[in-house]
Amino acid sequence: MSGQILRAPDHPLSRLRDGLWDAVLEGDEHTATGLVLDALHDGADAESVLLDVIAPVQGRVGVEWAANRITVAQEHAATAINERVVGAVSGSPAALAVRTAGPSGPSGRVTVACVDGEWHALPARILAEVLTLRGRRVDYLGAQVPTAHLIAHLHRTGAGAVALSASLATRLPAAHAAITACQATGTPVLVGGAAFGADGRYARLLGADAWAPDARAAAALLAAGAGSRTPRVHQPIDDLPHLGDQEYTLVVRSRTQLVKAVLAGLDERFPPARDYSEAQRDRTAEDVAHIVDFLAAALYTDDAELFTGFLDWTGGILTARGVPALSLLPALEVLGEELRDFPRATRHLRLAAGLSRTPPRPHDPFGKHA
CATH class of the missing domain: 1.10.1240.10 (Methionine synthase domain)
Structure with missing residues (x-):
């Protein structure tokens, strides 16, 4: 109503x-x-x-x-x-x-933070203010909080729960590390933000104790006792056994070389790139780096939709700026050749190349600028 x-x-x-x-x-x-x-x-x-x-x-x-x-x-x-x-x-x-008296003591204290590398802090800030209005004692740590600093804060304050925010799916590995580290201290973790998927699928995959689609739902979960439960204790490899193939690790370590290889390949496969100005080449390098980063995140989660969704969104951005979405294909082709010995990466890239030949859909699956 x-x-x-x-x-x-x-x-x-x-x-x-x-x-x-x-x-x-x-x-x-x-x-x-x-x-x-x-x-x-x-x-x-x-x-x-x-x-x-x-x-x-x-x-x-x-x-x-x-x-x-x-x-x-x-x-x-x-x-x-x-x-x-x-x-x-x-x-x-x-x-x-209107601030009400909430639970007292450490169990009523909540730490709100963005995971390491996450600069989109406004959603976490709004959650912190909503929880404060509802009477919680809130420690708002702001953007890109290193996991080690977050754990030190928990040891010092004894907070009853942690609320972690991430907007970009490329932050999921860092979120996973933070979730498991917080739980190892005995602190349950509630997560939210576009990075975890519209249905919270990545929150479940990474072993978070709870997921909320928005600040109201997060406040309701905490009020219902989500912050008083015994957290799950686990290791990242327990959640993601597919990481044993080392594809994610090797792609991350090869990021710089992969970007260079794609830029070199574009000159042959996408002739307009030969006439790019220095500024255009710098911007293209940034775009290629984002593609590699999202491919790595898809390998981390073993979810091709994470990668294809990002490329679909990127295609829409390019189209809005008068750049054909099909210009993504040469980059995907070069990456496929560079990663031909990586079965999962190859599957993701082939699927993405097929979808990139279709018109992009106007949506923002990762809330990149929300």
Whole structure:
């Protein structure tokens, strides 16, 4: 029922979302903050503002960037403004007034962090604020937290649960290491973010104690006792026996050489590449590195859909920018030749090459810019 109300164009939160979007698109931090604080003063619920206004606006930022309707600079500015708006909500009188008394002691304390290498911190920040509003004592550690630092923090604080966030599937190996390390300290781990799949498949694969599709679900799981259960104790190889073939490790170690080989091969297989400027070649090298990274993540999880989904999304990005998605094929062909002795990698690449010949679908399976 509430979802239907929020979709009504004349609902206050709908108007607030529209106003916030206009402000962040213009890079107007003061207007953005003022709109949200005025809404809170007029009775808007702080948690609803976080989850039904700021989060959807940030999601739209990613969609508009992918469609090439806003620039990278606008995307970064919008994200920075949304982060500051979240801070304004957190410190507002309205938020302070509704914070409830939650569980006391270490069991009521939650550590919220992004896995090592994950820079998309806004989803974790919003979760931390929602949990704080609901009375939890929260240690928010921010973006790209090295696992060793996270474990040291748990030993020092004795937190009752850890909530880990990851948006990019390339962070799954780091997430796996963090999950198992936290559980080894006796701390259960709840995970969330687009990296774990829309259905949480990678959370289950990597042995997390719980998965939540959004901040409301995460708060509900913790309230129901997800943070008080005895965590599963295991080793990464127990979850992923296919890693014994060493394909993932060897691809990661060969990343630099693979990127160089693809760039060299493009000159022969994709003639326009010969006339690229230095800047275009640098950008192409970055794109090829992303392809190798996502192939490695697919090998880690043994899930070809992770790789093909990324390439499908990348094809849509290229198409929006006037670059034929078929330009991905030469890179896949060269990678296939370089990795011809790797059976799983070869299967992933052949499947991806076949799908790359079809028009890309307009979706963002990894929430790269949400």
